[in-house]
Amino acid sequence: MTKVNSQKYSKALLEVAQEKGQLEAILTEVSEMIQLFKENNLGAFLANEVYSFSAKSELIDTLLQTSSEVMSNFLNTIRSNGRLADLGEILEETKNAADDMFKIADVEVVSSIALSEAQIEKFKAMAKSKFDLNEVTVINTVNEKILGGFIVNSRGxxxxxxxxxxxxxIAAEIL
Structure with missing residues (x-):
């Protein structure tokens, strides 16, 4: 599936959830499903042509048992439109769209040594102002090859x- 199609489905889900005043609940369901997909490799199962439509449909039926009405309608639409193989991607796109909507992001900070809590808090504040974010989660990656300093990556x-x-x-300028 193209990113554009994933965006269309995710936008539709978010719009319906917002209209019904259930945006927060739907986003919680989306996050839970993403986690479930990752833990159980469900995206690969749904994308694999070896498994029958009925086997995949049974999985959706299981998900429907604990889903809200909005999510149930969404999952049934995905199923009826033959997009089960793309469900994982659509859920990820929904989370990304919601993060954009609420200005939430993970920010990776690569440093040569592990950051202290105080440094992490400073990076959170810097990321909020530099990248116009409301909520930031700092992920510190240690890479001794950068020698010192830091590299911050948020949303590309x-x-x-x-x-x-x-x-x-400096070397490029000298040479």
Missing amino acids: KIIDASLKTQLAK
Whole structure:
């Protein structure tokens, strides 16, 4: 499925949820389903042509047992439109669209050593202002190869203040 189609389905789900005043509940369901898909590799199951439509449909029936009316209608629409193989992607796109809507993001901070809690809080504040976000989760990745400094990545926007990059720039200017 193309990203555009995933976006259409996710947008439709979010619009209906918003109209019915159930946006928060639907987003909780979406997050739970994403987790379920990851833990049980359900996306691969639904995308695999070896399994019959009825086997895949049974999985959807199981999900329907604990789903809200809005989510049930959504899952039935996905099934009737023959998009079961794309359900995992659609759920991820729904989460991404909601994160964009509410300005929520994970921010990866690559550093040469693990960050302290105080440093993480400073990066949260910096990311909120630089990337115009309301809520930030900082994910610290240690990479000794950057030598020092940090690299911040949020939604594809990168701030590279690593010592390695600065040295490379100096070397390029000298040579």
